[in-house]
Amino acid sequence: MSEDSTGEPVRYEVKDAVGVITLNRPEAMNSLDTSTKVALRDAVLSARDDATVRAVVLTGTGRAFSVGEDLKEHAQALEAGDERLGATIREHYNPTVQALATMPKPVIAAVNGVAAGAGASYTFSCDLRIVADTAGFNLAFAGIGLSCDTGMSWMLPRLVGWAKARELLFLPRTVPAQEALALGLATEVVPADDVVPRALELARQLAAGPTLAYAALRRALEFSATNSFTDTLEHEATLMQRTGESADHHDAVRAFLAKQQPVFHGR
Numbered sequence: 001m002s003e004d005s006t007g008e009p010v011r012y013e014v015k016d017a018v019g020v021i022t023l024n025r026p027e028a029m030n031s032l033d034t035s036t037k038v039a040l041r042d043a044v045l046s047a048r049d050d051a052t053v054r055a056v057v058l059t060g061t062g063r064a065f066s067v068g069e070d071l072k073e074h075a076q077a078l079e080a081g082d083e084r085l086g087a088t089i090r091e092h093y094n095p096t097v098q099a100l101a102t103m104p105k106p107v108i109a110a111v112n113g114v115a116a117g118a119g120a121s122y123t124f125s126c127d128l129r130i131v132a133d134t135a136g137f138n139l140a141f142a143g144i145g146l147s148c149d150t151g152m153s154w155m156l157p158r159l160v161g162w163a164k165a166r167e168l169l170f171l172p173r174t175v176p177a178q179e180a181l182a183l184g185l186a187t188e189v190v191p192a193d194d195v196v197p198r199a200l201e202l203a204r205q206l207a208a209g210p211t212l213a214y215a216a217l218r219r220a221l222e223f224s225a226t227n228s229f230t231d232t233l234e235h236e237a238t239l240m241q242r243t244g245e246s247a248d249h250h251d252a253v254r255a256f257l258a259k260q261q262p263v264f265h266g267r
Contacts, residue, residue, distance in 0.1 A: 010024060018207050023036065044096050056106070065109070159185055210264045
């Protein structure tokens with residue numbers, strides 16, 4: 001995504017039913033100072049709540065997707081005696097990642113450059129990750145003497161398994177794009193110039209699709225991660241009944257029988 005001079009730390013645009021959220025502090029590798037965390041949280045919540053938005057793309061400007069917490073601002077806070085990391089986690093990071101992971105519409109991360117710390121966590125909460133061949137992931141928390149946050153402990157082992165999650169967290173390094181693809185951290189790896197166009201292409205495809213079904217699939221996967229097999233079966237039945245009653249499903253069945261392409265309206 002190209003840089004601009006608006007001075008806004010986060011840009012939010014809606015076009016063709018796709019909400020595009022862009023981290024816009026390229027001079028700081030899209031590190032997350034307080035103003036950026038607030039703007040990002042508010043943009044994600046706006047995309048979640050906007051009924052005209054049927055898919056979301058999250059990306060960054062410049063060389064990085066995001067290197068996580070702004071350590072310059074954080075160091076100043078430590079020097080001032082402010083060590084309330086838990087406060088910014090609860091006020092900024094958690095609401096943002098919660099909305100990314102649970103909003104009733106698909107979310108695509110267009111990973112234009114390195115995603116580190118909380119930046120990586122944000123991408124892991126998305127449904128799909130389109131990654132530049134020059135990008136990578138770094139789970140940098142232990143490198144600065146911290147635990148992980150922003151859903152990392154929940155998302156990472158589900159993507160790569162328990163053993164690999166421990167390795168990546170205990171021995172942080174930048175995982176290059178092709179390795180990330182092999183591990184399951186990336187959905188696709190594309191040339192850097194193609195990252196945002198490919199993500200937008202997928203987002204428009206999903207926005208034209210059965211968004212009620214996508215929302216139900218998101219809920220089904222989340223529920224199954226923390227519930228028993230028996231309870232999951234019942235939850236699946238509930239969601240199947242709900243989507244089966246939708247106009248999208250009825251229209252799609254009629255289109256199938258007529259050998260036509262279905263048109264979905266999200267209802």
